[in-house]
Amino acid sequence: MxxxxxxxxxxxxxxxxxxxxxxxxxxxxxxxxxxxxxxxxxxxxxxxxxxxxxxxxxxxxxxxxxxxxxxxxxxxxxxxxxxxxxxxxxxxxxxxxxxxxxxxYRFGCQLDEQILYLFNEGTLEHAYQHLGAHFVTHEGIKGVRFAVWAPNAQSVSVIGDFNCWQRCEHFMRLHPASGVWEIFIPELKADQCYKYSIVDNYGNVQDKADPFAFKMQQAPGTASILQPLVKRKTITQKQQAARAKRNHISAPVSIYEVHLGSWKRRSHEHNRYLTYRELADDLVPYVCDMGFTHLQLMPISEYPFDGSWGYQPVGLFAPTSRFGSFEDFVYFVERCHDLNLGLLIDWVPGHFPSDPHGLHKFDGTHLFEHADARQGFHPDWNTYIYNYDRPEVKSFLLANAMYWLDEFKLDGLRVDAVASMLYLDYSRKDGEWVANKYGGRENLGAIDCLQQVNKRCYGNDPSIMMVAEESTAWPGVTNSVDNNGLGFGFKWNMGWMNDSLGYMSRDPIYRQHHHHEMTFSMAYAYSENYILPLSHDEVVHGKGSLLSKMPGDDWQQFANLRAYFAFMYAHPGKKLLFMGSELAPRSEWDHNQSLDWGLLAHESHAGIQKTVKKLNEIYTTTPALYECDNTPAGFQWIDCNNAEQSLFSFARFGKKSSELLVVICHLTPQVFHQYRIGVPRAGVYEVVLNTDDKALFGSGVEVVGGKQKLVQTVNKPAHGFTQSIEISIPALATVYLRWITG
Incomplete structure (x- = not known):
């Protein structure tokens, strides 16, 4: 008709x-x-x-x-x-x-009310599959479904280059019970730009990027970009088993932390970044060749300001396009999987920046952030703090964690600045914070949010690893949620880092008076599942490079650094080194420049790289160094009291009785010959590491004579043991001796 x-x-x-x-x-x-x-x-x-x-x-x-x-x-x-x-x-x-x-306006609604209920409840694990912009076929027509949470808005429109950015053409439908607005627009294409034009209850108009966008424009652009989720290669059973093995608490974990924008740059091409594909074919094989088990990326969720290094993200679901497309990032991830390299990313659920196209006052109200500045504004970083008491915010953060783990099959997340989330008085003076309902300073909403994220992420895939950067003595960070813990798998040991770096920065003359700074960490070593971090935070903001922290002349600085790295690898706890540590640069890290790879032309710097590579090789093949990190059965002091000679000695044990390694760390410029040291077991010990080796730019003092570098115990008591060995101990050096036979 x-x-x-x-x-x-x-x-x-x-x-x-x-x-x-x-x-x-x-x-x-x-x-x-x-x-x-x-x-x-x-x-x-x-x-x-x-x-x-x-x-x-x-x-x-x-x-x-x-x-x-x-x-x-x-x-x-x-x-x-x-x-x-x-x-x-x-x-x-x-x-x-x-x-x-x-x-x-012919098309009916596509959203499931039960799904929206779970979102409002704070339990929608895969909210990113429902909110945001998705390519779908609806009522037989291909197009994009848009959905955004803005419960206090008077009106919401989709604007973009497909409608000349007019907010009067594509008004969205409100679902009043959930506060979600939705519309289906046919025949849109990937890479078209869009935003949400939001009218608040006072008639003010603001154009916002999509919180769930999978792709965003680079600064100065602020729009979201239509991007379909890319189907990546399915992880094989073999790869899944390898991941479960490398992320286990009893596995060797050696992490290389990287800022993708400054690992390498193309200086002859206007200092441009490497792309994800170039990094996949250069960085990933390098990390594997150096013997690291894991690669950790500083935040890659889209961020406007380069100087934030990614720690002020605007697009939590969008891999930054600085280094290429969404598909390029998928290629990078798959390259890691193909080479059996664990991949972690920094995750930032603690705060977000004030950029006008971001989350701040998203619908004209304090929607994502707490309305009270004493709880919703971060004085250290001039950023906004999520309102963890709001269920929809919990769904948003939970879904974001799930997104990186499920869609890209990453090994895990390192959660940034956990302490700032846990304490209501974090970095605040009296009167500048609001107590919780019990009168305490604990942020109950943030605690619950972290617990739920960890519980659900591990529940969906026990083979992952969730890592907390938590700088206080908060109890039970790595305890299970069911055991009143936060549910993380690992925690950064900031105490070890501060104490040991403080000790190493002192002149050897004064080290004897600070001996406890190298031994105190063993008093709490088993209270959490620790990672020992020497991260980017230790080589920025005027702190200088690791090498520059070391005292003495040029040779002594390099010797100190080699000995320190070897002490770190022998100490209980997993390992993390920031990129460039293996090059021993003299100046601190600059995110605007490539690492100085030309340093490797110098024997001294090349010696540090060889040391790190050798340490990774020994560490990953010596169960005594990793199997029992979290139990006293894996460690025994031989001599922790020799402050006068700044000498530390201890034994590491594996699960098998045959796994035994003796470690001696000596941090003065003297050389000791015919030094007797007690050992836990009779037999023959082999020198497997001497950081004073000439091949590493050491002075070449031999621990034991002979080509085979073997030493036999004698029945002479020392350090409380019935058996002992006699060796030479080089200056500013760490020595590993492996028990090989009785």
Missing amino acids: NSVVSASKPIRDYSIQLHALQNGCFSDPFSFLGLHLVSDQEYELRVYLPGATSVSILIEGQEHVLKRYLNSDLYLLATTRAILSHQDKLCISYGKSKQVKHDV
């Missing part, structure tokens, strides 16, 4: 609706636009198209012209058809140009 325009009937009064449309603040557009019954036998098609000069519709091959309403941008067509099919498209003229497209 053909549609008929009835000019004889009186014009209905649509002035209220037209005013709302013209001002971009229509709160219920689907109740008016599209096809609607206006009488028992008559329907009316209404479309609102700013800038259009004429509109018609093709129905069964026949064109019907819509009538302009009162010289406005509202066009009407009276029809007796109850349904217009999706083959009936609008023909729109904009002066000399024409477009043929679907009427978006």
Whole structure:
């Protein structure tokens, strides 16, 4: 049946609706636009198209012209058809140009109310699959479904380069119970830009990026970009088993921390970044060749300001496009998996920046952040703090953690600045914070959020590793949630880092007075599952490089650093080194420049790289150094009291009785010959590491004579043991001796 325009009937009064449309603040557009019954036998098609000069519709091959309403941008067509099919498209003229497209207000809702209920409840693990922009086929038509949470908005529109950024063309439908707005727009394409134009309850308009966008523009651009989720290669059973093995508490974990923008740059090409694909084919093999088990990336969620190093993200679901496309990042991930290299990323759920296109006052209210500045503003970083008490914020953060782990099959997340989340008085003076309901300083919402993220992430895949950067003595960071812990798998040992670096920075003359700084960590070594970090934080903001912290002349600085690295690798706890540590640069890290790879032309710097590579080789093949990190059975002091000679000696044990390594760390410039040291077991010991080796730029003092570097115990008591060995101990050196036979 053909549609008929009835000019004889009186014009209905649509002035209220037209005013709302013209001002971009229509709160219920689907109740008016599209096809609607206006009488028992008559329907009316209404479309609102700013800038259009004429509109018609093709129905069964026949064109019907819509009538302009009162010289406005509202066009009407009276029809007796109850349904217009999706083959009936609008023909729109904009002066000399024409477009043929679907009427978006014909399409029904696609969102599941039960899904929205879980989102509002704070338990929607995969919220990113439902909110945001998704390429779907809806009612037989391909297009993009948009959904955004903005419960306090008066109106929300999708704007983009597909509608000339006009906020009056694609008004969204509100689901009042959930506060989610939604619309389906047909025939959009990947890489088109978009935002949400949000009108708050005071009539203010702000254009916001999509919190769930998978891709975003680079600064100074601020738009989100349509990006389909890319299906990556399925992890094989062999790869899954390898991941479970390398992330286990009793596995060797040696992490190389990287800032992708400054590991290497193309200096001959205007100092440009390497792309994800270039990094996949250069960085990943390098990390494997150096013997590291894991690669950890500083934050790669999209961020506007380079100087934040990614720690002020705006697009939590968008791999930064600084280094290439979404597909390029997938290639990078798959390259890590192919080479059996664990991949971790920094995750930043503690705060977000104030960029106007970001989360701050998203719908005109403090939606994602706490409204009270004493709880919602971070004084250290001038950023905003998530309102962890709001269930939808918990769903947002939970879904983001799940997104990186599920979609990319990463090995895990290193959670940044956990301490700032846990304490309501973090970095605040008296009177500048609000106590919890029990009168305490613990942030109960943040605690629950972290617990739920860890519990659900580990529940979905026990082979991952969740790592906390937590700088206080908060109890039970790596205890299970069911055991009143936070549920992390590992925690950075900031105490070990501060104490040991403080000790190493002292002149050897004074080290004897600070002996405890190297031994105190063993008093709490088993209270958590620790990672020993020498991260980017120790080589920035005027702290200098690791090498520059070492005292003495040039040779002594390198010797100190080699000995320190070897002490670190022998100490209980997993390992983390920031990129460039193996090059021993003299200046601190600069995120605007490539690492100075030319340093390797110098024997001294190359010796540090050889030391790190050798340490990784020994560490990953010596169960005594990693199997029993979290139990006293894996460690025994031989001599922890020799402050006068700044000498530390201890034994490390594996699960098998045959796994035994004796470690001697000597941190003065003297050389000791015929030094007797007690050992836990009789037999033959082999020197497997001497950081004073000439091949490492050492002075070449041999621990034991002979080519085989073997020493036999004798039945002479020393250090409380019945058996002992006699060796030479080089200056500023660490020595490993492996028990090989009884």
